[in-house]
Amino acid sequence: MPHDFDQAILLAPAGGHRFDGATHAAYANMVGPFGGTTGAAMLNAVLLHSERIGEPIALTVNFASPLADGAFEIEACPARTNRSTQHWQIELTQNGEVAATGSAVFAQRRETWSATEAQLPPDIPPASALRRMSQAGFPAWVSRYNMRFLPGFAPGPFTGEEQDHSISRFWVRDEPPRPLDFPSLAAICDCFFPRIFIRRRRPAPIGTVTLTTYFHADTPLLAQQGDRHVLGLARGLNFRNGYFDQTAEVWSDDGHMLASTHQMVYFKE
Amino acid sequence: MPHDFDQAILLAPAGGHRFDGATHAAYANMVGPFGGTTGAAMLNAVLLHSERIGEPIALTVNFASPLADGAFEIEACPARTNRSTQHWQIELTQNGEVAATGSAVFAQRRETWSATEAQLPPDIPPASALRRMSQAGFPAWVSRYNMRFLPGFAPGPFTGEEQDHSISRFWVRDEPPRPLDFPSLAAICDCFFPRIFIRRRRPAPIGTVTLTTYFHADTPLLAQQGDRHVLGLARGLNFRNGYFDQTAEVWSDDGHMLASTHQMVYFKE
Numbered sequence: 001m002p003h004d005f006d007q008a009i010l011l012a013p014a015g016g017h018r019f020d021g022a023t024h025a026a027y028a029n030m031v032g033p034f035g036g037t038t039g040a041a042m043l044n045a046v047l048l049h050s051e052r053i054g055e056p057i058a059l060t061v062n063f064a065s066p067l068a069d070g071a072f073e074i075e076a077c078p079a080r081t082n083r084s085t086q087h088w089q090i091e092l093t094q095n096g097e098v099a100a101t102g103s104a105v106f107a108q109r110r111e112t113w114s115a116t117e118a119q120l121p122p123d124i125p126p127a128s129a130l131r132r133m134s135q136a137g138f139p140a141w142v143s144r145y146n147m148r149f150l151p152g153f154a155p156g157p158f159t160g161e162e163q164d165h166s167i168s169r170f171w172v173r174d175e176p177p178r179p180l181d182f183p184s185l186a187a188i189c190d191c192f193f194p195r196i197f198i199r200r201r202r203p204a205p206i207g208t209v210t211l212t213t214y215f216h217a218d219t220p221l222l223a224q225q226g227d228r229h230v231l232g233l234a235r236g237l238n239f240r241n242g243y244f245d246q247t248a249e250v251w252s253d254d255g256h257m258l259a260s261t262h263q264m265v266y267f268k269e
Numbered sequence: 270m271p272h273d274f275d276q277a278i279l280l281a282p283a284g285g286h287r288f289d290g291a292t293h294a295a296y297a298n299m300v301g302p303f304g305g306t307t308g309a310a311m312l313n314a315v316l317l318h319s320e321r322i323g324e325p326i327a328l329t330v331n332f333a334s335p336l337a338d339g340a341f342e343i344e345a346c347p348a349r350t351n352r353s354t355q356h357w358q359i360e361l362t363q364n365g366e367v368a369a370t371g372s373a374v375f376a377q378r379r380e381t382w383s384a385t386e387a388q389l390p391p392d393i394p395p396a397s398a399l400r401r402m403s404q405a406g407f408p409a410w411v412s413r414y415n416m417r418f419l420p421g422f423a424p425g426p427f428t429g430e431e432q433d434h435s436i437s438r439f440w441v442r443d444e445p446p447r448p449l450d451f452p453s454l455a456a457i458c459d460c461f462f463p464r465i466f467i468r469r470r471r472p473a474p475i476g477t478v479t480l481t482t483y484f485h486a487d488t489p490l491l492a493q494q495g496d497r498h499v500l501g502l503a504r505g506l507n508f509r510n511g512y513f514d515q516t517a518e519v520w521s522d523d524g525h526m527l528a529s530t531h532q533m534v535y536f537k538e
Contacts (some may be wrong), residue, residue, distance in 0.1 A: 057478060057479075057512055057533055058331075058478065058479045058533045060329045060372065060479070060481060062327075062348075062356050062372050062374060064348060064349035064351075064356040065349055065351060079331075079333060079360070079367045079370050080333035080334055080366070080367045080368075080370075082333075082334060085478060085535070087331050087333040087367070087370055089358070089360075089370055091348070091358075097349070098348045098349045098356070099349075101348050101349075101356055101358055101372055102372075103329065103331050103370055103371075103372060103479075105331060105478045105479050105533065107478075107511070107512070107535070109510040109511050109512070110510060110511050111510055112509075112510050112511050112536065112537070112538060113469075113508070113538065114508055114509040114510060115431075115468065115507075115508045116506075116507050116508075116509075117433075117434060117435060117464075117468065117504065117505050117506055117507060117508070118506040118507060162384075164386075165386060166386060195386075199384065199386065200382075209326060209327065209354060209374045209376075210326075210327045210329070210372075210374050210481075212329060212479075212481045212531065214512075214514045214531070214533045216507045216509050216512075216514070218509075218510060235386065236386050237385075237386055237387040237518065237526065237529050238384075238385050238386060238387060238485045238526040238529065239382070239383055239384045239385075239386070240381075240383040240385075240485050240487075240526075241378040241379065241380055241381050241383060241487060242376070242378050242379050242381050243326055243376070243378070243483075243485075245483045245485070245529050247516070247529070247531075249506065257506065257507040257509075260506050260507065260514050260516070260531075262481065262483070262516075262529075262531050264326055264327045264374065264483045266354070266376070267381065268381070269381055269382065
């Protein structure tokens with residue numbers, strides 16, 4: 001049986017640069033679908049496109065309006081193809097109205113000098129030593145991830161007492177396990193709870209307006225990771241007059257940075 | 270006399286969503302123009318557009334090919350307008366070929382609870398206590414900025430001896446001074462030297478493929494800053510097989526985060 005995630009990002013070619021898809025109940029959010037699967041479906045349109053070259057380097061998804069549950073159409077157009085890079089413009093519509101826009105950079109990578117500069121926090125226990133977060137009270141999509149927060153870096157309790165940071169640290173994988181690929185990595189990059197919930201220790205009306213992910217992993221590195229938990233590190237930088245940004249890193253369990261990801265989020269009050 | 274920066278981002282309405290512009294010799298880079306002015310011109314197209322609401326929240330610019338010196342055309346289309354937010358798709362062409370694509374989120378901000386979570390490094394001397402970096406040997410655009418690096422965080426010397434970080438810290442303003450606005454802030458977000466030059470202490474063939482900037486400043490905060498130096502903090506997170514990301518913050522001289530900005534950069538060897 002295919003994984004629910006594959007169902008959620010499943011696309012049928014609809015002629016030209018167009019693909020037909022639909023939201024999936026297993027990845028439902030409070031309103032409409034989880035943004036991670038929306039972005040992953042947009043990336044998948046490029047991956048499935050006959051003119052695509054190389055692997056994803058960057059993906060930007062702009063959430064222009066809440067998606068409704070049901071069918072959507074994605075158009076992925078190659079804007080420019082160079083010798084080793086390719087730029088894509090992507091648009092997701094529902095009933096002819098734009099619900100999300102995006103862009104992607106793809107490239108054929110070559111082996112070069114490499115170095116990881118960001119550092120992992122010390123003393124990270126393995127995923128196997130931690131308990132899975134309870135999914136009680138969360139929308140459906142949260143149950144599609146196996147999240148194991150490090151002691152002191154869990155999202156709760158929601159006491160309403162503001163703390164001086166919004167840092168989260170946790171292991172995460174698809175539930176049930178699924179080998180990591182570019183779409184699932186893209187979706188994991190949107191699974192970080194909104195930083196304002198952590199900082200103020202209470203939920204608030206929010207909505208991501210734009211999300212950018214940089215892929216450091218290539219296919220061999222993804223294959224090496226398989227379906228084991230990856231490490232997510234997230235924090236907010238600045239909250240001001242209705243918008244905050246959050247920045248996160250996703251690491252393999254053997255110390256490679258797989259992706260860095262940034263978003264700007266609307267919040268109320 | 271208008272500032273060269275205003276000349277570099279000057280656009281003439283060309284009907285519909287189109288605007289005509291041209292590169293400016295004062296902001297020339299090694300090949301074609303400085304990417305900061307390209308992105309600022311794309312943002313300016315939205316700012317000048319009659320249907321625009323609010324102020325910029327986010328800007329993504331994808332550099333699809335090197336621009337040639339000379340005329341260009343920008344098309345800025347409102348993809349979706351909501352009550353307080355607006356999503357834009359932007360395309361820059363030269364001779365009918367796509368040279369850059371982009372997207373922007375604009376919004377009407379309201380006053381809310383606010384907090385700055387990122388922290389400034391300790392002991393930052395004021396700009397007035399530091400000497401301006403020499404522009405000798407750099408392309409023209411570098412002379413259009415007054416950059417004053419903090420001791421120990423200058424880009425050189427290029428000894429070729431790799432160091433374990435790629436951090437830069439410096440004060441920067443337009444040269445000659447010009448009051449900060451959204452286009453000039455967007456351009457400053459691309460004035461950070463490529464992290465690989467710092468990390469490996471030597472120049473290398475590079476090219477930014479995509480740049481995303483989040484605007485934390487609104488008009489009152491920009492007005493408060495005026496034409497004084499802002500503080501730039503930049504570092505790389507990961508360098509791997511032809512691409513690295515760099516992440517940076519721009520701060521006002523009274524401790525407000527004005528923008529956070531991220532990019533993915535191609536490198537050779």
